[in-house]
Amino acid sequence: MQTNTKPLPLPLLLLIIAGALLVAVGCSPDGSAGTTAPQGESTMTSTLEIDGMTCMSCVGGVEGALRRMDGVTAAAVTLEPPEAVVSWDARVTSVEAIRSGVEEIGYTVLAVREGAESSE
Numbered sequence: 568m569q570t571n572t573k574p575l576p577l578p579l580l581l582l583i584i585a586g587a588l589l590v591a592v593g594c595s596p597d598g599s600a601g602t603t604a605p606q607g608e609s610t611m612t613s614t615l616e617i618d619g620m621t622c623m624s625c626v627g628g629v630e631g632a633l634r635r636m637d638g639v640t641a642a643a644v645t646l647e648p649p650e651a652v653v654s655w656d657a658r659v660t661s662v663e664a665i666r667s668g669v670e671e672i673g674y675t676v677l678a679v680r681e682g683a684e685s686s687e
Contacts, residue, residue: 612682
């Protein structure tokens with residue numbers, strides 16, 4: 568039996584590594600040391616294809632805006648491909664609110680791909 572495996576996209580891989588590092592040093596994504604997410608938290612991951620980013624400053628602006636949004640637990644943005652991989656708490660926000668937040672700062676979300684749901 569042959570399996571067809573695809574490598575993880577770079578933004579998702581970076582998100583996983585960043586999360587592992589935070590756990591290793593005892594920090595949560597919001598920067599508070601020694602705390603963990605409440606049991607039963609529903610975390611979603613979505614990839615947003617973003618139009619209008621032309622440089623690393625754009626990438627930093629989008630990533631910073633995403634990370635400041637209520638309910639967003641992690642965000643990794645790349646210029647090539649122009650996308651954002653966002654982990655978010657479905658009890659606090661929605662993919663529509665995240666899309667709106669990106670568009671409010673001047674970019675266009677061309678497509679959203681829904682990722683995995685996990686209960687932590």
